[in-house]
Amino acid sequence: MEFRINPTMEQKILIWKTFGCCRFVWKNLLDERISYEKMNKGKLLNTTPAHLKKDNSFLTEVDSLSLSNTQLNLNQACKKLFPKGKTPKFRAKEKDKRSYTTNWINNNIEIILKSDRENYIKLPKLGRVRIILHRSIPDGWRMKHATIKETASGKFYISLTFDVDTEPIETRKKFEKVETFDYSMPSLVVSSSGENDITKDDIRWYRNLEKRIAKEQRRLSRMRYGSANYWEQKHKIGKLHEKASARRNDFLHKLSRKVSDTFDAVVVEDMNLQHMSKALNFGKSAYDNGYGMLRNMLSYKLNNQGKVLVKVDRFFPSSKRCSACHEINHELKLSDRQWTCKSYGTHHDRDKNSCKNLLDEGKDILNRWASGDSSLILAPSGVLSEKKLHPQAHSNVRQDGE
Ligand SMILES: [Zn+2]
Numbered sequence: 001m002e003f004r005i006n007p008t009m010e011q012k013i014l015i016w017k018t019f020g021c022c023r024f025v026w027k028n029l030l031d032e033r034i035s036y037e038k039m040n041k042g043k044l045l046n047t048t049p050a051h052l053k054k055d056n057s058f059l060t061e062v063d064s065l066s067l068s069n070t071q072l073n074l075n076q077a078c079k080k081l082f083p084k085g086k087t088p089k090f091r092a093k094e095k096d097k098r099s100y101t102t103n104w105i106n107n108n109i110e111i112i113l114k115s116d117r118e119n120y121i122k123l124p125k126l127g128r129v130r131i132i133l134h135r136s137i138p139d140g141w142r143m144k145h146a147t148i149k150e151t152a153s154g155k156f157y158i159s160l161t162f163d164v165d166t167e168p169i170e171t172r173k174k175f176e177k178v179e180t181f182d183y184s185m186p187s188l189v190v191s192s193s194g195e196n197d198i199t200k201d202d203i204r205w206y207r208n209l210e211k212r213i214a215k216e217q218r219r220l221s222r223m224r225y226g227s228a229n230y231w232e233q234k235h236k237i238g239k240l241h242e243k244a245s246a247r248r249n250d251f252l253h254k255l256s257r258k259v260s261d262t263f264d265a266v267v268v269e270d271m272n273l274q275h276m277s278k279a280l281n282f283g284k285s286a287y288d289n290g291y292g293m294l295r296n297m298l299s300y301k302l303n304n305q306g307k308v309l310v311k312v313d314r315f316f317p318s319s320k321r322c323s324a325c326h327e328i329n330h331e332l333k334l335s336d337r338q339w340t341c342k343s344y345g346t347h348h349d350r351d352k353n354s355c356k357n358l359l360d361e362g363k364d365i366l367n368r369w370a371s372g373d374s375s376l377i378l379a380p381s382g383v384l385s386e387k388k389l390h391p392q393a394h395s396n397v398r399q400d401g402e
Pocket residue numbers: 322323324325326327341342343344345346
């Protein structure tokens with residue numbers, strides 16, 4: 001997982017020093033290994049950078065783990081190349097990849113969450129470095145190592161490697177609390193519990209940010225291309241976009257966390273992509289579709305707890321079916337928010353009826369799953385569905401449920 005970091009000038013200098021020290025260790029150890037290999041045909045030297053530190057005290061100023069990792073990388077390269085009669089390359093200063101790797105030992109690396117917008121990562125020797133956390137790190141992931149790098153344009157990134165608990169989590173067979181999410185036209189997303197609806201009010205902050213972006217964009221269009229003001233304004237807009245997507249992700253993460261902790265299973269419709277991008281559309285400043293993101297977040301958060309996301313076939317008539325008597329109302333139009341079933345006169349709120357149908361169908365699927373129905377399939381991502389779902393290829397066919 002890669003994150004942008006914004007080191008201070010002082011921290012940058014120390015990072016550059018570390019790059020230099022790694023290069024120094026690589027070069028000197030390589031020299032030693034080459035001459036040792038020549039003298040003792042085929043034997044490999046495996047010294048640590050410790051002896052280099054004695055004569056070169058500047059090496060002690062930087063993260064010692066970065067030097068150990070350089071040594072390990074060099075050993076691997078020697079092992080591979082020496083038997084072929086080749087030697088690893090000396091690292092030229094300009095060509096050198098500007099990065100170093102350090103390891104997680106006893107909380108020497110730690111993510112410090114301060115606020116929505118301000119977070120830090122604690123690193124050996126560097127201390128707290130500002131980090132842009134564009135996504136959350138799942139619970140139970142243990143940090144292994146971190147690589148700090150600088151791009152050609154002078155941006156700094158850190159890529160974190162984790163040990164993920166690979167112990168398989170047993171999927172449960174009993175699902176007592178079930179929630180459903182359904183796409184709804186005037187509001188955005190409705191839930192059968194009624195507690196997790198997403199209304200336009202819930203994402204008003206997002207619309208406001210969008211309006212600001214549009215305003216700043218108009219200002220930009222009046223500026224002379226390439227002028228100092230232009231770049232400043234462009235930068236400002238970029239920051240607003242970042243803010244918008246960070247807040248959206250945060251919102252969806254919190255909702256999916258709450259739902260996956262509270263419920264044992266969540267039922268959704270297997271929508272086609274076109275419909276999915278219309279549901280929970282966050283607007284122009286976030287081109288990716290919010291509903292798809294929410295479903296992905298739900299599926300992995302549920303999966304981590306042995307819970308499932310149930311996908312109901314898109315041709316299941318969730319809107320047109322009367323949830324009381326299962327009669328299909330073929331005359332139901334998209335604009336009908338309320339309707340009355342002709343068979344027994346049951347009055348329906350469109351969204352509530354649709355959610356009830358999805359919930360019943362989802363529970364039915366869960367029961368079939370529990371009794372070992374082989375026409376169902378549980379994907380490794382924790383999505384439970386019929387083996388034969390109607391394929392996406394028919395996405396231009398009008399959905400029965402609509
Ligand atoms: Zn009915």
